[in-house]
Amino acid sequence: MSNACSYRQLFLSLCLLFCLTFPCCVKSDELQILLTLKSALNKSSTDVLDSWEAAGSVCSFNGITCNGDGSVKEIELSNLKLTGVLPLDSICQLQSVDKLSFGYNLLYGAITDDLNNCSKLQYLDLGNNLFSGSFPEISSLSELRYLYLNGSGISGPFPWKSLETMTNLTVLSLGDNPLDRTPFPNEILKLKQLSWLYLANCSIEGEIPPAIGDLTELIDLELQMNYLSGELPSEIGNLHKLWQLELYSNGLTGKLPVGMRNLTSLEYFDASDNNFEGDISEVGYLTNLVSLQLFENQFRGQIPPELGEFKKLVNVSLYTNMFTGPLPQKLGSWADFNYIDVSENLLSGPIPPDMCKKGTMTKLLMLQNRFTGEIPTTYANCASLKRFRVSNNSLSGIVPAGIWGLPQVDIIDIAYNQFEGPITSDIKNAKEIGILSTQYNRLSGELPEEISEATSLVTIELNNNQISGEIPRGIGELKSLSSLQLQNNRLSGSIPESLGSCASISNVNMANNSLSGRIPSSLGSLPTLNTLDLSRNELSGRIPESLSSLKLNLFDLSYNRLTGPVPQSFSVEAYNSSLAGNPGLCSSTIQYFKKCPPDSGMSKSVRTLIVCFAVVALLLSSLGCFLYLRRTEKDGDRSLKEESWDVKSFHVLTFTEDEILDSIKQENLIGKGGSGNVYKVMLANGVELAVKHIWNTDSHGRRKSRSSTPMLGRRTGKEKEFDAEVQTLSSIRHVNVVKLYCSITSEDSSLLVYEYLRNGSLWDRLHMSQKMELDWDTRYEIAVGAAKGLEYLHHGCERPVIHRDVKSSNILLDEFLKPRIADFGLAKMVQANGGKDSTHVIAGTHGYIAPEYGYTYKVNEKSDVYSFGVVLMELVSGKRPIEPEFGDNKDIVSWICSKIQNKESVLSIVDPRIPVAFKEDAVKVLKIAILCTTKLPALRPTMRTVVQMLQEAEPCKLVGIVINKDGEVKKKETMESAEKLNP
Template sequence: MLPYNISGHRTFLLLIALFFSALVLPATSDELQVLLKLKSNLENSNSHVFSTWSSENSPCNFTGIVCDTNQMVREINLPLQNLVGTVPFDAICSLESLEKVSLGNNSLVGDISDHLRNCTNLKYLDLGWNFFSGGVPDLSSLTKLEFLSLNLSGVSGSFPWKSLENLTSLSFLSLGDNLFEKNLFPLEILKLEKLYWLYLTNSSIEGQIPEDIGRLTLLEHLELSANFLFGKIPVGITKLTKLSDLFLYDNNLSGKFPVGFGNLSNLEALDASNNSLEGDISELKSLTNLGILQLFENQLSGEVPVEFGDFKFLREISLYSNRFTGSLPQKIGSWTDFQSIDVAENFFTGPIPPDMCKEGKMVDILLLQNNFTGEIPETYANCLTLDRFRVSNNSLSGPVPPAIWGLPNLSILDLAFNQFEGPVTRDIGQAKYLSRLFLAHNQFSGELPGTISDASSLETIVLSSNNFSGEIPSTVGELVRLSSFYLDGNNFSGAIPHSLGSCGSLNVLNLAKNSLYGEIPASLGYLQTLNSLNLSDNKLSGKIPESLSSSRLSLLDLSNNQLSGRIPDSISVNVFSESFVGNPGLCSDSGIRNLRPCASSSGNKMSIQSKVIVSCSVAGVFVLVLLLVALILASPRKNSENCPMQRRDSWDLKQYHILSFGEEEVVKALKQENVIGKGGCGSVYKVTLSCGKQLAVKHIWKQDSSGENKFGTTSPMLEKGKTRTPEYDAEVATLSSIRHVNVVKLYCSITSEDSHLLVYEFMPNGSLWDQLHTRQQIRMDWSVRYEIALGAARGLEYLHHGCDRPVIHRDVKSSNILLDENMKPRIADFGLAKVVQPNGLRGTTHLIAGTYGYIAPEYAYAYKVDEKSDVYSFGVVLMELVTGRRPTEPDFGDKDLVQWVCDTVMRSEEKAINLVDSTISDRLKEDAAKVLTIAIRCTIKIPTLRPSMKMVVHMLEDVAPCLPDEATVKSDGQNSRQ
């Protein structure tokens, strides 16, 4: 009987197993379908995470999926996976055992739907750092939630603060950096007494911080910055003794730090900058764990507590723009890896603390605009990590320690407006990263060392009002990045170096009030970027070089020298009338005031012999002209009248598309009457071919093959032996291989010995700038503007993500977005474009590339160039499309369009829809306002927070306007032209 019993027992167990598998398998099958739906919604993602997600695999084996003991899906962990698409909340909230959804730091779009309320078992929800749109649904059903992050998720509107009352298990709450509607400080949060992390920065919260904030005694991290908070810091905050991080910056808080603030003994980072706080900071003297202290731009006063010198963890301190007095603690920075101090614009006195670089980690010393005295401590000569050393506008004196001139990582050395003395030593040649040197208004003396040319990153040199002497070293011509050079008010002598004409980036040259003699070098006139030239109050002689006629000067001062001869016509204008006074030998044929005419009616009568010689010369020239005309008429080439170009056999055509025309037909059409635009490099012509096809031809002049012009000097824009302009190289290299419907088509290039021709498709509707801000020939309701925005975005997306190597345009603006006959956009003008190198490095530039109003803010402090700079510029274009406003307008004051939009939407009661161009029909204004929120995302100051162009395209596709029916379209179309 034993075998029978065993057999029966096994049968019984088998039946039980089958019973439970019948219960489990359908659920597993359902969950599989849910996850496959999630995968299909994100199928465009550039991620390998879904390689394991297949119907032949168990969901519990999917990458990023965690199951419970019953093989039910408990967690979806897919942060930082480059996910693109929408989240099917209705599906994933049907997963009954789901406790965790982590989708942060992706590129998800769409709404966070009301179906989220069905995820009732959720304990962890992270949707932050995405690009969702719309509002946040009611969260009151998620009572088990412990972790909630919607930070920088893209949501907007009215947040359901009331629903937080039910989420009493929350320990982590992050809702910041979203465009919520203004709301008083949400008191519901004060009931969440388990919170250790609260992030509400940039959440449109206004009013006062409530005293009851002290109820959240478990808080370790509290951020309430960039809101509309006012009043005093409440005493209740002193009860949060576990706080390690407290951020209150960019509000309007006032009053003193409350008594008892020193109770926050665990505080490691305190930032209350850009408020209206006042009084002293004695309450902070017991915060011995502080590592970061940011209190700049307040109204604080008194002395810095001497105890700060004993803070062993202090790394950064920033107190600029306050009213502090007294000396800095002399031991400050001597106990730790001190990195940065900025106490500019105060009333500090006494010596510079000597040991702030004791640990060799110091990066920034910013002490400008105070009353510091004494010398620069010798200890800083060994501070090899130092990047910025700025002590201008103080009362410092003595010689500069020689090794400071040559610190290897120094980018800014600012010693101006002090009483320093002694020379600039040869050590400066070792400062390979030095870009800005400010020494004005001191007592420096001696010669400028020739080794200054070894500091090859120099862009700005200001040595004004010192006692420098000797000749200007000719080696300065090797500083190819130099844009501003001020040597005025010194004792320099000798000739102006011809080599300055090789400083191809030079914008300002001021050598006034020295003892320079000799002639003005003709090479200065060939500096393409020179805008301001001041050589006044010297001993210069000879003629003014004709080459200055080709420069683009807005300021010219040659007064009080010994110059003579005729002033070149192009600069002999009344606007420069004061530029030549004090030079009795100068004359002008233009009749400008303060100058004598070059020829008088009574003088210089010709002798008979001279007249005969002149007559013979004229006759000879006349005969030569007749011979040349005869040769031209005998030439086989036809129809060359009015053509400024050379013979046909001198042209070289390179085609990038199949052509139906030759170079002769293009060249002969380049007449003055066909000019439709002018730029910095040449003219643009409209060419109509015999077949009726229209082209746009950009004509770019170039130098001869030696790199020299007719005056025999080398142009700073070209290297010896090179005949192309940088703009031409960039444009051809970029466009010749690009094939995209939203990038302008380059048919061919035609080159000769002195010219380049780039032949493009012709865009009959001009540029987006023209249509928005000048001619406005075509009515552009939102449906038209949206298609322009989307098309241009796709063109930039292709440049950034679709080419073999990413192309950074660097000059994205509405005037570089051209419109065809159907108002379809083309990205154009690639003269500043950069192709990312194969190693993927984006690099930096030391020349500001782009157009004011469109330039990304990182150019100002880092000169960094990458795709996110184009994204910023495109965000400005989106704002133009939505608002109809220019990037800069007088009623913006000192702001630009980006600041005006952001301040209006995020810092006032006004809603985005109120900024929409009034010419856009009311039924489409809400759609336009959605694009304005995308524009705001594109123009975030921090580049890494901006979306990629791929993401911008997805976001724009997600807010496509609801098109009217066909009848309405026809009706609108009849009135589309004004």
């Protein structure tokens, strides 16, 4: 008996010892595993893991949850900016872990098949990281309920069969990964417990299977941005719990199925950017909708009147369809309504009055429809409105005064309607307004002086109205103004001298008014002015010499009362039509004008006074020269070489810094522009260079001196342009992009040294009087070469480069007429994080600017494609982007579109200098130009595709081209006639 007790005591002692020591061993192992995880992460991020110390308890570590026996159960380390390679082989040795959450970090490397050892996992989140490679087969994770891999960086084939074992899976999030294309995975259709399915942007193709209706627990279904096609199955109506349905940016067709009316829990529905058709009557049953997005489809019929009774609806976007009839008048009057966009439809009737009833509306976009009636006065008090756009309708009446002064409004666009009445002084309250577009209405009255207080204005388009009175004197206060369109009104008085203070302005049109007085000489100081049209007024006096410094794409002073000699820079035949209708003008060099008298009409007293001034000036200059020579002997020459210069070379240089500095003098000046003067440099070895000299200026446009060096920490506009050009060109190596040899900088100024292109620009060769005839073969080669240069910028650089100012004057030609893309002062590199460029200052040149600038201010590669399309149109037609013959408010794109009626009219577009035998070939290139200038950026080809199409446009090649949604060539077929150009 005593022996039995002894054995029992020994057994109990051993059990106690085992129980006391084994957990310690487990904790010791888990501690080491977690410390291994900590060491795998880069030091810069370990501050969030400070509590993870060898002397601590794992259950007290940040992000660690233990179970009842003290073993690690959960690791929650999401959204902590962690970086490094995840040691899954170590982590999966944690025997009790059922949750791993590492989402929203910066983890990289491969996700290894060691993950299979975490067999108890129920929750796995590796999404929104920087992993690479394919995802491993994980069929052993049969207990998994939540799987988040969205945006994780995985690629290649996905192991869909692994999902078959995960019958309890409720969340599957695989979207935003570059996976291999695959039809809709059947394995997903077996996961009956799924409530959340995120497969957006992960290369799913083909049709949505009817069995999707078997996943009746689904709350969220997101299939957007894939390659789906075919019709939406009616079985979608079985998903009664569905809260969100996202189908946008696919190729889905057909009608919305009748069964959709059963989705009464649906709050967010987006089927935009597809090919759906028919009516949307089924939507009228979805009474819980918060957001309805059906834009860019082919829907037709009426908007369901039931939408006016939806109590939760805050967003409606139905633009670019074929809807007809009225909008429900109670639309948006119940909830905190945010925005409506029904633009580009065939809608009629009045504007619903109460969409801003709650004071939360930000956008009212109803342009290009058939709306009638007046603007409801309720919107005059809608202080939250940022965009008010109702252009291209049949609206009438007087614009409510408060509309002009909405405090947050960014765009007021009421153009192409029948509005009457004045622009009121309320506009002084519109401190955020960037675009004021009222053209082609019946507005009257005088422009209020208070418009100069709307200091954010970038674009003023008031042309083709009945506005009278004088142009406000304070117009120069609008420092951000880029475009001023006042033509075809009843304006009188003089042009304000203050307009010369609008340093950002690029487009001024005051044609066909009753303006009088002299042309302000201050206009000649506008560095970015591209177009100046003052024709058909009553302006008098001389043409200011200061205008000679401008580099204008459009210049028109015709039919005024100007007198005196034509400035030398305008005494060329190219400007004959621009100065016609001014019988008082004279010229000593061109026959079109009468000869100037020797005295140019000066009286004897005036001549005597000038002689006296000349004598005094000669004496003063002689004295100055004497003092300067004395000073030079004493102090040495104070030239550019006196400054301290920093040279950064990007190619092997065969010249010295002094050779460049010695050549920066007046006799070598070959060009002036908004970004600086350009000089030609001839080296001793016979090599020719071009040097751009940019003076550093302060925020007021004044040249910086050494005394202003404390401010050099701030980068001015010119310095930013210089930085942009250097950053862009220093790393580029391409035969069709101008070569930048080096930059030379000092405190006061900066120099860029380029290769010299002796044949000037394409603009010069096509449009100026010194133009050299370009045969079609040469034009075609220029088009291909320039396209290849842009293709390299968009697709061949480490980060895509957006030029932002593509035009024929920025395509330079070498001695063999081979093109180079030049002038990168506005260029932007696309940020690695995918950020989009957005600015209130419209970059580029009038006539080349893509239409989306005025709508969204967004700039991307497709904006360059549009501008290049304009260049192609120049090459084919020989016309400038803006010509008087195009008509008011028209450019070459709209002109060419208006000419596409039949084969004869299309052929008439081609430059008459191109022989008949080559006109069909020119039409092939015109087809590409039209594709490039498509209104919607998404429908424009990429530059890579443009190059491909141009190469196909050689004589006797296939030219009928269709572009798919990726901007790639989808189909090529023989074009038998130019009539196929008609869209």
